[in-house]
Amino acid sequence: MFWRVLYEIFIILLVITYAILVFADPARHPQLTNELLRQVDLALIAFLMLEYAVRLWRAKRKREFVVSNWFDLVAMIPIDHYFYLARFMRIIRLIRIVKASPLLWAMMRSKPMRRIFSIASLIMLWSSTGIYLLESGVNENIKHLGDAFWWSIVTTTTVGYGDISPVTTGGRVIATILMITGIGLLGALTANFANHWTEFFETSGQKHEDRMTNELRESAVRHVQQIDQLSPEEYQTLLKTLELLYNQKNERKRADG
DSSP: OHHHHHHHHHHHHHHHHHHHHHHSOGGGOTTOOHHHHHHHHHHHHHHHHHHHHHHHHHOSSHHHHHHHTHHHHHHTOOOTTSHHHHHHHHHHHHHHHHHTOHHHHHHHHOHHHHHHHHHHHHHHHHHHHHHHHHHTTTOTTOOSHHHHHHHHHHHHTTOOOSSSOOOSHHHHHHHHHHHHHHHHHHHHHHHHHHHHHHHHHHHHTSOHHHHHHHHHHHHHHHHHHTGGGOOHHHHHHHHHHHHHHHHHHHHHHHHHO
16 A cells, blocks of 8 residues: 555656656756756656557556556657657657546546636636736736636645735636635636545555446446436436346345345
């Protein structure tokens, strides 16, 4: 369990670090030379190759594994010396690193997390655009859209560094709305993240059969909660899932008895 937690934390930090390197402007960061980025890319490719080899070795059906994980092979192609492909390949590798973390990948595929991120992104896009239009040329601390987006993040998270503050009435109205909504968004985000974290590590120690049973139960619960909106195909899937769970329950009772 400890090593699994350590691995997930390492991948999360790796994703953040590599994302900064991918989107950073080398012209504004003298230390981020092309040679340094090339060395980072090579080290990352070596890590992805090792991780892929371990998963391939553990796969029971290796041919199907290779076919279904073709994207992983693309991410390991070292063609960064073609400058116009370097940024594209780094974005592909960034996605591949996220896939290397079952926790992060599960969070990205989670509907509640996607809803929260969508709402937060919409609010921050609105506030960034609004504050830029209202404050640009009036507020000397907001010179481009990046400054406005940074201010939106700081205000939404209620950190309030104080480096940028709105000076217009409209800007202060937007700030007030962000402060109010930011508390709820931050609470929802952290609560969902904590829920995914605990559920992931609780189920990771279970047997494969137990994990499959839990997934079936969760799927059945989701379908029951949305039963009024189910299509005929989804309704039949729900019935089959319930039947399968019922049969599994009876089989366990007979095995215990």
